[in-house]
Amino acid sequence: MFVDQLKVYARAGKGGDGSAHFHRGKFRPKGGPDGGDGGHGGHIVLLVDPSTNSLRKYFYNPKLLAGDGEKGKANMCTGRSSPDVIYKVPCGTMISKITEEEDPETGEIIERYEPFADLTEPNQTFILCKGGKGGKGNVHFKTSTHQAPREFTPGVDGEEGRFHFELRSIADAGLVGFPNAGKSTILSKMSAARPKIANYPFTTLQPMIGVIHFSANRRGTLADIPGLIEGAHQNIGLGHDFLRHIMRCRTLLFVVDAGGTEGRDPVVDLETVRKEVSLYSSELAKRPWCIIANKIDVEEAKAHVENLKQRFKRVKIFPVSAQDGMGMDKLKAHLDKQIGIDMEHAFPQAES
Ligand SMILES: Nc1nc2c(ncn2[C@@H]2O[C@H](COP(=O)(O)OP(=O)(O)OP(=O)(O)O)[C@@H](O)[C@H]2O)c(=O)[nH]1
Ligand SMILES: [Mg+2]
Numbered sequence: 001m002f003v004d005q006l007k008v009y010a011r012a013g014k015g016g017d018g019s020a021h022f023h024r025g026k027f028r029p030k031g032g033p034d035g036g037d038g039g040h041g042g043h044i045v046l047l048v049d050p051s052t053n054s055l056r057k058y059f060y061n062p063k064l065l066a067g068d069g070e071k072g073k074a075n076m077c078t079g080r081s082s083p084d085v086i087y088k089v090p091c092g093t094m095i096s097k098i099t100e101e102e103d104p105e106t107g108e109i110i111e112r113y114e115p116f117a118d119l120t121e122p123n124q125t126f127i128l129c130k131g132g133k134g135g136k137g138n139v140h141f142k143t144s145t146h147q148a149p150r151e152f153t154p155g156v157d158g159e160e161g162r163f164h165f166e167l168r169s170i171a172d173a174g175l176v177g178f179p180n181a182g183k184s185t186i187l188s189k190m191s192a193a194r195p196k197i198a199n200y201p202f203t204t205l206q207p208m209i210g211v212i213h214f215s216a217n218r219r220g221t222l223a224d225i226p227g228l229i230e231g232a233h234q235n236i237g238l239g240h241d242f243l244r245h246i247m248r249c250r251t252l253l254f255v256v257d258a259g260g261t262e263g264r265d266p267v268v269d270l271e272t273v274r275k276e277v278s279l280y281s282s283e284l285a286k287r288p289w290c291i292i293a294n295k296i297d298v299e300e301a302k303a304h305v306e307n308l309k310q311r312f313k314r315v316k317i318f319p320v321s322a323q324d325g326m327g328m329d330k331l332k333a334h335l336d337k338q339i340g341i342d343m344e345h346a347f348p349q350a351e352s
Helices: 056-060 183-190 236-247 266-280 301-311 328-339
Strands: 005-011 044-048 063-065 085-089 093-102 109-119 125-129 160-167 171-177 208-213 218-224 249-257 289-294 317-319
Touching (some): 183 218, 183 289, 218 328
Parallel strands (some): 044 085, 171 249, 249 289
Antiparallel strands (some): 044 125
């Protein structure tokens, strides 16, 4: 089940009340006020976890709660604050706050979604609901003329609310591979997108999305992602930025230069890129993938394609020449099966 949007309820912890305690000792039966402050309530914190790609766990548990702060104590001791509770969400989670309003015409209650946060950076944190502050103990209210104050302030309620979480993918399928493998050429041949194509690495610096029309009603989206190099998982060659985009694609198409035009071995290239992907995120490595062996118009390609088939026996391989169009129809038919959506029946009326 791919859950990519749902509603949750979140409530941060309430602050503990201040204490109105008076000191009572063996020799000081009427000691002064010594009530301490209440502890703070815990925040509800969201953490962007690059190793997950689903909001599924909130489907089963849509209540996000943090504990309350403890009441203030005697002897001017502050009550214990409740720890923040951290909830993990995938990269690309968009959060809206849900407010309810009466429809002036029908009197019906309608929900409104206000954009609240767009969480796209791995390990980014965001406080969804702030915990309430603890109240003040009576020790703060003592003055020269008011020696036995019974006043204290109550703890403040934690923030609460209903929220809509939505996982935004950038595309149904992403083209992943070494620089110069021909990713942008493939996108330009399959869609109306016109990415820059050139014979030098890192031509593409931002992902570009194209729409593939499989037939009158069926389509899917394809993202051209900047090239990855060895060490990308350690952020070499802007690796993290690019891997973050890959996280937002549901299916991965690994493109290799099967012509070996730069004197590299496509099998090694593919092993390298697969390794970078799995070092970045084991979840990403488990996503559906196939191989596009590009540049088969080059003479050396035949042998390289054989080697790829030997090495990756259980993976679908599409030998193509994006430049000449060879093999592109077969690839397109496969993508239609994998990611094609019938637009007429795709979006039943969104639940409000
Ligand atoms: N011979 C041959 N050359 C191709 C083919 N597809 C692409 N090329 C060439 O390979 C070079 C790189 O192509 P791009 O599409 O820019 O490659 P890319 O993977 O997007 O590269 P980056 O954006 O740098 O990661 C260009 O000179 C293309 O003309 C092909 O099927 N056959
Ligand atoms: Mg490119």
